[in-house]
Amino acid sequence: MLAYEEMLKRCSTDAAPWFVIPSNKKWFRNFAVSQITVEALEALDMKYPKPTCDVSKIVLE
Numbered sequence: 001m002l003a004y005e006e007m008l009k010r011c012s013t014d015a016a017p018w019f020v021i022p023s024n025k026k027w028f029r030n031f032a033v034s035q036i037t038v039e040a041l042e043a044l045d046m047k048y049p050k051p052t053c054d055v056s057k058i059v060l061e
Helices: 002-011 026-043
Strands: none
Touching: none
């Protein structure tokens, strides 16, 4: 157990965090992984790029 804790301390960084996910309940495992993924994506604060042309002139036929 000490070696496991030491490995997590040395390998988990702010840029590449490690998470301990319990796997005995699939629904909880899936929930935990999806929460971590959503939080990581939201932290990126992504925005749509500005258009390179005047989109008001685009006509759909």
